[in-house]
Amino acid sequence: MTRVLYFDCFSGIAGDMTCAALLSLAGAERELRRALRGLPVRGYRLSVEGAVSAGLAGTRFSVKLSSRKASARNFPEIVSLLKRSSLPTGARSRAVACFDLLATAEAKIHGTQKETVHFHEVGAVDAIVDIAAACFLFDLIGSTSAYCSVLPGGTGEARGSHGKLPVPGPATLALLTGATWRFGVGDGEMVTPTGAALLRAFEVSFERPPEMTVHGVGVGLGHREIPGRPNILRVVEGEPSSGAKGRDRVLEVEANIDDMNPQRFELLMERSFAAGALDVAILPATMKKNRPGWVLRILCPEERLELVSAAVFSLSTAIGLRYHACDRLKLARNVRVIETRFGRVRVKEATLPDGSLRPVPEYDDVKRIVRAGKATFDEVALETLAKWRR
Numbered sequence: 001m002t003r004v005l006y007f008d009c010f011s012g013i014a015g016d017m018t019c020a021a022l023l024s025l026a027g028a029e030r031e032l033r034r035a036l037r038g039l040p041v042r043g044y045r046l047s048v049e050g051a052v053s054a055g056l057a058g059t060r061f062s063v064k065l066s067s068r069k070a071s072a073r074n075f076p077e078i079v080s081l082l083k084r085s086s087l088p089t090g091a092r093s094r095a096v097a098c099f100d101l102l103a104t105a106e107a108k109i110h111g112t113q114k115e116t117v118h119f120h121e122v123g124a125v126d127a128i129v130d131i132a133a134a135c136f137l138f139d140l141i142g143s144t145s146a147y148c149s150v151l152p153g154g155t156g157e158a159r160g161s162h163g164k165l166p167v168p169g170p171a172t173l174a175l176l177t178g179a180t181w182r183f184g185v186g187d188g189e190m191v192t193p194t195g196a197a198l199l200r201a202f203e204v205s206f207e208r209p210p211e212m213t214v215h216g217v218g219v220g221l222g223h224r225e226i227p228g229r230p231n232i233l234r235v236v237e238g239e240p241s242s243g244a245k246g247r248d249r250v251l252e253v254e255a256n257i258d259d260m261n262p263q264r265f266e267l268l269m270e271r272s273f274a275a276g277a278l279d280v281a282i283l284p285a286t287m288k289k290n291r292p293g294w295v296l297r298i299l300c301p302e303e304r305l306e307l308v309s310a311a312v313f314s315l316s317t318a319i320g321l322r323y324h325a326c327d328r329l330k331l332a333r334n335v336r337v338i339e340t341r342f343g344r345v346r347v348k349e350a351t352l353p354d355g356s357l358r359p360v361p362e363y364d365d366v367k368r369i370v371r372a373g374k375a376t377f378d379e380v381a382l383e384t385l386a387k388w389r390r
Helices: 015-026 029-036 075-083 089-110 125-141 170-175 193-201 262-274 302-315 363-371 377-389
Strands: 004-008 044-053 056-065 145-148 157-160 163-166 212-221 232-240 245-257 279-286 292-300 322-331 333-340 343-351 357-361
Touching: 015 056, 015 125, 015 193, 015 212, 015 232, 029 044, 029 125, 044 125, 044 212, 056 125, 075 089, 075 125, 089 125, 089 170, 089 193, 125 193, 145 333, 170 193, 245 302, 262 279, 262 292, 262 302, 292 302, 333 377, 343 363, 343 377, 357 363, 357 377, 363 377
Parallel strands: 004 145, 056 212
Antiparallel strands: 004 232, 044 056, 157 163, 212 232, 245 292, 245 322, 279 292, 333 343, 343 357
């Protein structure tokens, strides 16, 4: 069965909430405890209990430490720790990838190298256990693709090892560039760096999920009360309808441009995608007075119009935009991760009307391997498709 997971981050996401929701969905507490015994860290006790937040019942997951002595580990130390563990191979690789994402984000915002980054909060025993447990449960469920809702940005400040920080925190925003946010929604920090890194390690999509038959719902509770809302994370498991076509409505935004240096289009496209564009096309055309020019055509969700238009006006010579709503009909799509001898490669699967699948290796993953000098483009693509067929 093709499994799809949908992370409904109504009240954000954190490491413990992710573990709780996935454990609630999988019902695999005994398997999780057995797996975590292979993690070479000590001085903690795992607590799993049913609880209630604002009248809604769910699972609460806690890592209770025997000592609150501060600990700070650097990235290589944590990778070494995880590689010494006896976690299943998939969970171990995903946990390493999660810390790699965190280290890269921290290095970026502090202007250093990821190998020298010292984790404080996420280097502690409870955070390591949270990430290892979440990766184990995600792989145990065995979803082929995952989607995520709009994220609440929160309000106020969060306190970390560097003092008070605005929310969402700098590392969280660096990890979730390209995600859809509602800033100013929620009280305090709603999305933690650990929660953000797990979403990226799970390779979630922020597009609308396909139509599906729901088979299960996991409800995880956070550890604080949020005024006016339950502090919950829901993870919905479902099976896409065979050959189902997704429907949605987007805006088609256009501008005619005939007086701009074409070198600027690269930055314009980059900023448009960062603002929420779904697609950007530049079409050659003949303008008035027989001038050669371009038609800039952008697809974006209706709620992203202001951000996308601001990017166009600030980076192009356009002085006006036209837009209209259009309906889209889409094939159901999933993403499957294939392990090759060159590394992990994501494969996009489109379900055709007859129920068959059309696979396409993710270009960015193939490009990363080719740039590393491990293989040619054709070698990576052919091996990936061969492994996918098996």
